[in-house]
């Protein structure tokens with residue numbers, strides 16, 4: 001059961017055959033084999049991955065990563081609260097869209113896609129508007145692969161006494177962080193990114209005290225974070241509504257494989273090696289990354305498209321796909337570019353294979 005091509009994308013990404021294999025069995029959503037045997041261990045493992053500090057909990061939620069963001073924004077902010085969203089890419093701006101759709105009181109600070117967010121910017125925005133109660137931003141902005149300065153941003157939000165929401169969708173499990181040390185109130189990630197599971201649900205790691213405050217605040221029934229958490233807490237891992245059982249079982253296997261690899265530090269090291277090999281190889285082909293080295297994450301890299309009139313993304317994409325590699329189109333507004341992910345079941349040999357494939361279809 002091999003894949004016809006490798007996904008060099010930010011998720012869904014290439015998973016191991018062993019992760020895919022465990023989906024060959026059916027599970028009953030209310031049976032102990034599933035809830036106590038699969039869901040509860042996952043919830044505990046996620047908390048252990050997130051922090052060594054006490055007082056944290058986790059909850060799994062149906063839907064793609066965006067559902068997790070919507071669940072947190074819709075459940076954490078009280079009617080009298082106000083949310084500040086800092087953005088420097090499509091995923092940050094999507095948080096603003098969600099807040100507007102939910103009718104939340106909202107302030108936004110939007111930075112250019114190719115620039116990182118900064119603590120100074122956050123501190124200034126908070127000083128300008130004392131009504132702000134909650135702060136949200138993206139850690140690894142997958143639009144560009146920029147790794148925003150997490151520690152500085154968290155510190156600035158906490159120094160001002162704000163509740164902190166971090167979209168760590170494409171970094172959690174692949175970039176070391178301690179959610180407790182950072183004092184993050186709600187961290188959101190999903191099954192199909194650095195944990196290397198298959199798509200179908202997302203998860204939230206939260207400070208228990210902050211989670212308790214969500215009671216009665218939700219603006220949606222199916223995305224009610226507090227209700228989902230209470231059900232899982234009180235009924236031994238039970239989801240309120242049909243859960244993606246096969247996907248959850250695959251995620252349990254993916255967590256085991258993360259541990260076998262040596263944990264987040266080892267995975268981070270592999271992603272970094274992949275990304276360095278990619279950038280070095282692309283430089284040899286005359287193609288430079290768009291993001292400055294200081295801000296570049298090991299997750300995904302944007303390359304400016306060749307300026308040659310012969311270049312056409314679709315043709316380039318198909319040429320690579322025929323050789324077994326799928327890359328990603330660019331998402332930076334106003335710049336013609338493409339993206340290559342270096343996460344998932346991807347190793348140095350795969351990056352070398354990709355570079356050889358690029359050389360075969362190069363027309364610039």
Ligand SMILES: *Cc1c(COP(=O)(O)O)cnc(C)c1O
Pocket residue numbers: 010011064065066067091138140141142167168169170190
């Ligand atoms: C993947 C991703 C999301 C969620 O996207 P979905 O398509 O809903 O899974 C949100 N934020 C970031 C930073 C992401 O990389």
